[in-house]
Amino acid sequence: MRYKLGIDVGGTNTDGVILDSDMNVLTAFKHPTTDDIETGIAGAVEALLKKSGLDKSLIDHGMLGTTQCTNAIVTRKSLNDVGVIRIGAPAGTAIEPIYSMPDDLKAIIGQHIYQVRGGHEFNGELIAELDEAHLEDIARELKGKVNSIAISSIFSPVNKAHETRAKEIIEAVVGEDVAFSLSSEIGSISLLERENATVLNAAIIDVAKRTTEGFEKALKQHGVDCEVYFCQNDGTLMSKEYTLKYPILTVACGPTNSLRGASFLSSHDNAIIADIGGTTTDIGVLNNGFPRESSLSVELGGVQTNFRMPDIYSLALGGGTIITLEGENFKIGPDSVGYRLPEKAKVFGGDTLTVTDIAVAKGVLSLGDAEKVNDLDTELVDRIYDEIINMIEVAIERMKTSDKEVPVVLVGGGSTLIEGDIEGASEVINPENSGVANAIGSAISDISGEVEKIYNIDPARRSEILDEIKQFAIDEAVNAGADKDRTEIISFEDIPLAYLPGNATRIKVKAAGPLKED
Structure with a gap:
């Protein structure tokens, strides 16, 4: 029997699980998340x-889901020095690169911005010849000043030749130690959002490197020598090499892992998932076992992007949410005691009334000392609890696409707070091991690959x-690590674009397969 180890690093807890080769949960554990990712992971692995x-030698694969890259963007910390190059002059100069980024983020990663002659039409035909001499001048200016470079070109998802050539020219001057992010490999058609996603990807390269190395060190510290993989936001896995190249794809993998884990634990491929944590409840939709993707451009840290992201609605409601009596x-909320729940909640001897206290007073949850909430008025407790349920019901209705009732799966550490029927379900x-659904989701994930381009298709x-x-x-x-034979x-998706000449068709296709065995 061989085993997989899955870890998911959340804001409050680092959850871990070990699965056998038949996908049975051997053991699960929660460990407090630490400021440095390595210590928290090491503690979870040890436990x-x-x-x-x-026998640790029987663990073949280790999977990690983490919010480290997301946090770096949101907090504006530990970001790379980025060179931003757009290939598209003279056609694409009306709007400057990263113009829509918040000023505080631009101040960090927007110091080296260039526009270069070149680019292609929607059908791959040339707009203008690539100005290679200008690129050589830019490379000399950037040498020693940046450690990451983002290159975006007009309609590069259709024809990436100029991005590829630009990288060759610049790399020959700045050296191979500088990381490159090409927009044709990250976002879809729209230039501005694709450019933003590419710049953010370039900005978190070093964060991804520290995270991957921290995971490997934590495993080796406890004698676990295995292949490591990292979760991405579509519910699948990436190899270490793929993660270091495309760290932006790890964003939002936490809620996605919970959805995938909920699907596995409940044996439901089509359902609404409510992941209830200490601070928020994340509502998502499973379609054929994978998260439904958002049809809208996604804002990340105040930046509009267009890479694939799950359609998640976050509600400021969790076990640590503060109840204010007037x-x-x-x-109810939106403030939360978060990871300080064991010291701040009334049932644990604290002085703050939380959702957890209400669930205990209601008799839904057996936790802490119930006598410490006996002074709460029964009618008031009922009204508060009914409103908690109502908040979840409203959020679920927002995510439904019809008035039909659908299965609702509750997961997360706060899933035990909810008891009884939910309108619309x-x-x-509430499956067994629901509290570590996110870690299970990381451990069971497949490897995926995706292509999204506009093609001129000869009938x-x-x-x-x-x-x-x-x-x-x-x-x-x-290439990302999937078993070729499976x-x-x-x-x-095959969508004809009637507003464009010829037989222009937008194609979006995704493939997935289990991990390649050694």
Whole structure:
């Protein structure tokens, strides 16, 4: 029997789980999250190994889901010095690169911005010849001043030749130690949002490097020698090499892991998932076992981007949410005691009334000392608890696309706060091990690859061209670590673009497969 170890680093807890080769949960554990990722992970790994008594040499794979890259963008800390290059003059100079970024972020990563002649039309035809001499001048200016470079070109997802050539020219001057991010490999068609996503990706390269190294060190510290993979925001995994190249794809992997873990634990591939934590409740939708993707451009740290992200609605409601009493009235949140729940909640001897206290007073939850909330008025407790349920019901309705009832799966450390029926739910499921659904989601994930481009498709060769595109997606997954023989297409979109000349068609295809075994 061989094993997988899954870790998910959250704002309050670092959750860990070990699964056997039949996907049975051998053991699970929660450890407080630490400022340095390595210590928290090491503590979780140590506890898992001690609790399971497992021979550590039988662990083949380690998976990590983390918010480190997200936090770096939001807090504006530990970001790379980035050179920003847009290829698109003279056609694409009306709006400056990263013009829509918040000023505080621009002040950090917007000091070296250039626009270069070149770029392509939607069908891949040339707008202007690439100005290679200008690129050589830029490379000499950037040498020694930046450690990461973001290159974006007009319609590069259709024709990436100018981005590729620009990288060759600049790398020859600045050296291979400088990281490169090409927009054709990160975002979809829209230039401005794709450019933003590419710049953010370039800005978190070093954060990703520290995170991956920290995970590996934490494992090796406890004698675990295994292949490591990292979770991305579409519910699948990336190899270490892929993660270091595209760290932006790890953003929002926490809620995604919870959705994937909820699907596994509940045996439901199509359901609404409510992940209830200490501070927030994240509501998402499962479609065929994977998170529904957002159809809107995604804002990250105040920046509009267009890379793939799960459709998640976050509600300021969790186990640590503070209840404020105002005479006969009350207010739920949005503030939370967060990781200080064990010291601040009334049932633990604290002085702050929280959602956890209400659940204990209601008799839904057996935790701490129930006598410490006996002084709460029963009618008031009922009204507060009813409003908590109502808040979740309203959030669930926001995520539904019809008035039909659907299964609702509750996961997360706060899932035990909810008892009884939920309006709009055909059934309410709180599966075993729901508190570590996020770590389970990281451990069970497949490897994926995706292609999204506009093609001019010759009707006579349509079938042949679509097969080639699907193979590109499969190759992407295999390059990221998937088993070539078990990788298959899991989603396919084929949308004719009537407003463009010719046979322009937007193709979006995703392939996924299980981890390649040694």
